[in-house]
Amino acid sequence: MLAIIGGSGLTQLANLDIKRREIVRTPFGEPSGPLTFGTLGGKPVVFLARHGYGHTIPPHKVNYRANIWALKHGARAERVISVASVGAIRNDMPPGTLIVPHQIIDYTWGRISTFYDGQDAHVVHSDFTEPYDGELRSSLIDIFHAAGENVVNGAVYAATQGPRLETAAEINRLERDGADIVGMTGMPEAGLAREADLAYAAVCLSVNWAAGRGDSARGIHFEDIEAVQRIWLARVRRVLEHYAANLAP
Numbered sequence: 001m002l003a004i005i006g007g008s009g010l011t012q013l014a015n016l017d018i019k020r021r022e023i024v025r026t027p028f029g030e031p032s033g034p035l036t037f038g039t040l041g042g043k044p045v046v047f048l049a050r051h052g053y054g055h056t057i058p059p060h061k062v063n064y065r066a067n068i069w070a071l072k073h074g075a076r077a078e079r080v081i082s083v084a085s086v087g088a089i090r091n092d093m094p095p096g097t098l099i100v101p102h103q104i105i106d107y108t109w110g111r112i113s114t115f116y117d118g119q120d121a122h123v124v125h126s127d128f129t130e131p132y133d134g135e136l137r138s139s140l141i142d143i144f145h146a147a148g149e150n151v152v153n154g155a156v157y158a159a160t161q162g163p164r165l166e167t168a169a170e171i172n173r174l175e176r177d178g179a180d181i182v183g184m185t186g187m188p189e190a191g192l193a194r195e196a197d198l199a200y201a202a203v204c205l206s207v208n209w210a211a212g213r214g215d216s217a218r219g220i221h222f223e224d225i226e227a228v229q230r231i232w233l234a235r236v237r238r239v240l241e242h243y244a245a246n247l248a249p
């Protein structure tokens, strides 16, 4: 089963033919909302809105463990596509660019970031050299191309704590560190998916220039972000439908 986690602006998949909703109880508390089961491109898909269906949960309060656990054990998902909005640091990723990142730098703090917190008396170090699933990334990129959409193959995603946006100096530092895009929800989600042995990849939509860059030189304007999201997420939905339709039955 394919799972899709929708970020800001993607609290539902308009093209998902919904069959049922299910509230999954987890050992880690409540997921962001009920899981929505349905078919997309004729294939079974489970959808979860990361910030809740009414977009009420800020990035630092998302129960990432419950979400991943619910998808793995409640829905029996094998792969997860995360859709997330990001700010563009690199100047060839202007608002409206779709990106499938290949690396992560984690700047978040105070989030519970593991299923293995010592309670069950064993310590686990999962390999995270390549944080995203290589096969899932390449098949996503192929589908984007087949659907006639441009997509950037590879970027370093900086996961910041939020919910405030960054300062211009913080963005300069992220760039010096090697980051290309910045978002608030990529971690610990990707790390937990790895611990749960789920194939996980992200489709990121650049919705604004990062603080201090381009037309965000003096500030970031949310009205502009929402307009970009509305237009581009419709295209992401279409590509996801193609992706699902191409999965083996």
Ligand code: HPA
Pocket (backbone or CB within 6 Å): 085, 086, 087, 088, 160, 165, 166, 182, 183, 184, 207, 208, 209, 210, 211
């Ligand atoms: N910074 C962090 N997260 C974001 C941004 C940003 O500029 N845009 C969308 N998500």
